[in-house]
Amino acid sequence: MIPIHETPHGVTFAVRVHPRAKRNRITGELGDALKVALTAPPIDGRANQACIEFFATLLNVSRSAVSIASGETSRNKVIRVTGVSAETVRAKIESS
DSSP states (O other), X not given: OOOXXXXXXXXXXXXXXXXXXXXXXXXXXXXXXXXXXXXXXXXXXXXXXXHHHHHHHHHTOOGGGEEEEEOTTSSEEEEEEOSSXXXXXXXXXHXX
């Protein structure tokens, strides 16, 4: 399972985004990152917004609780989620 870190600013974990997929879903792991397929294209931040919405829905938190901590212009991103524990995030990811 990928490393999920608890920080004073929230829980963080790495993702590798695959834009323009057929549907939004977690497709596996790549090293220490979670592979995520998104239907949105990587244009004008649409894939970033789709990534935030995907994790907000998956983790049952508001969109404002999910942010991209680093990698906004890259396929490799670090996602930060506030208001949840690392155990909750791990359980939700494993059950999806």
